[in-house]
Amino acid sequence: MDIDSFLGIMGRMSVFVSLLLAFFLLTVKTQNKLANRLFAAYLLFFVIDNIGIFITEDFVKNNLNLEFFRWTTCALTIPVFYLYILSVCFADFRLKAKHLIHAIPFIVTNTVFVFRVYFLNDADKLQFYNHRSQMPEFYGFQLMLGFQIILYSIAVFLVLKKYKEIYQENYTNPRTSIFKWLFQISTVFFALYYLSIAKNVLRFTDFESLWIWANVIMQFLALIVTCWFVLKALNYPELFRGIDSKLQLARDILPRKNENTIEIKEEKSDVITTQISILKHYMIEKEPFLEPSLTIQELSNQIEIPVRDLSILINHHMDQHFFDFVNEYRIQKAMSILKNPSKRDLTVLEILYEVGFNSKSSFNTSFKKYTNLTPTAYRNAS
Incomplete structure (x- = not known):
């Protein structure tokens, strides 16, 4: 040939x-x-x-x-x-x-x-x-x-x-x-x-x-x-599957100092601190992060903060992506379950679904990023 x-x-x-x-x-x-x-x-x-x-x-x-x-x-x-x-x-x-x-x-x-x-x-x-x-x-x-x-x-x-x-x-x-x-x-x-x-x-x-x-x-x-x-x-x-392209990034929402318009003043620090406190309290008390498909729009509706303001609050003032912000609470929840002796019978797979993840690889990656340990190693060290 x-x-x-x-x-x-x-x-x-x-x-x-x-x-x-x-x-x-x-x-x-x-x-x-x-x-x-x-x-x-x-x-x-x-x-x-x-x-x-x-x-x-x-x-x-x-x-x-x-x-x-x-x-x-x-x-x-x-x-x-x-x-x-x-x-x-x-x-x-x-x-x-x-x-x-x-x-x-x-x-x-x-x-x-x-x-x-x-x-x-x-x-x-x-x-x-x-x-x-x-x-x-x-x-x-x-x-x-x-x-x-x-x-x-x-x-x-x-x-x-x-x-x-x-x-x-x-x-x-x-x-x-x-x-x-x-x-x-x-x-x-x-x-x-x-x-x-x-x-x-x-x-x-x-x-x-x-x-x-x-x-x-x-x-x-x-x-x-x-x-x-x-x-x-x-x-x-x-x-x-796709996402909505009309969603804006926080940096695009924030006013720009170099624009030839009247500069919009930043929110007073005490107001921001109060909003952050309310947000963190809600995350701990109501645990909305347990919903795997939670979006910033859904959280905005639940906490009654406009999605625009919530996006700026998390992505700008708290300096976190919404993705990382929510996953941090999921990891903390998973850590408490892994340390709980009464829940030793739960597998890592069962725990990741319980705290809002739906992918083992993503859970392991996020957990190791937050704790420097794998979920199994963390459980054995507790």
């Missing part, structure tokens, strides 16, 4: 797995349909790009305009992935007309191709295809894709940063698998895309054999990543 045949086999496998997953995402019953459809669209664009590895030369030469158009669909792949990240992070995300701005590179490329490629005669099209690596249109298109990868990689990680900050300031459910998953998949995907930039540079050199082997390696990695995504999606369905 030669290298081209091996490359074709891997390409077909990647296409098959991607189409299978896309079909699953488009047909499965779920509340988060938009995210699934966007990722299915990403997979379909990936398939369109990937079939170039194994489609025959005869088919290409008989359908050159279709082949040229297939190239341009690459300009939609990463923007669709970016929109997918937004849809998973934020439950209130909806596609709007303004999102068509992400299609501008695709539209511009096809506009250029209309005047420079699509309407050429068959002989000139074939000449363009056979010498595409030397053509300025193709070179410019590859350069544009490289810039697109860089810009969207920055945009994706800025979205994830915002998601994490909003989550920590407004939610307490310790299941942070959504952020971890999105961070993992984004890191892996963009690592592959940056490798593809390096691979495409080889296209414009004389190292043809090296470029072919680079394609083999990229196909192998793409196949592994696609299969990994399938396994993760099947084993962790909770990865498709």
Whole structure:
């Protein structure tokens, strides 16, 4: 088996797995349909790009305009992935007309191709295809894709940063698998895309054999990543829940001293101290932290402090994320149970559910962060 045949086999496998997953995402019953459809669209664009590895030369030469158009669909792949990240992070995300701005590179490329490629005669099209690596249109298109990868990689990680900050300031459910998953998949995907930039540079050199082997390696990695995504999606369905993107961070709520408006004075220290005292007393007396899905909005309703003020109180004046603030009470509750001789029969798993956690790994991480001991070690030391 030669290298081209091996490359074709891997390409077909990647296409098959991607189409299978896309079909699953488009047909499965779920509340988060938009995210699934966007990722299915990403997979379909990936398939369109990937079939170039194994489609025959005869088919290409008989359908050159279709082949040229297939190239341009690459300009939609990463923007669709970016929109997918937004849809998973934020439950209130909806596609709007303004999102068509992400299609501008695709539209511009096809506009250029209309005047420079699509309407050429068959002989000139074939000449363009056979010498595409030397053509300025193709070179410019590859350069544009490289810039697109860089810009969207920055945009994706800025979205994830915002998601994490909003989550920590407004939610307490310790299941942070959504952020971890999105961070993992984004890191892996963009690592592959940056490798593809390096691979495409080889296209414009004389190292043809090296470029072919680079394609083999990229196909192998793409196949592994696609299969990994399938396994993760099947084993962790909770990865498709989002949060409200309209929630504000405490730093955005606080007045800014450099604004050209009348500076709003800070609350008097005695008022803040009183509010903190009321909040701490309520947390100890009523134990709202026992609810695993407690949010800052729910706590605001219970304690009758506006959510805006409560967010500033905890995140600014107490210098804690809401996530850490609530988990601290959960850990203290768990510590008292672990030290209680009458509750020695309770397992660590039973205790973490009792105090408001719903993930053993998150409980162990938070407990060790607070006590420098694992729950089991703490119990044995008591």
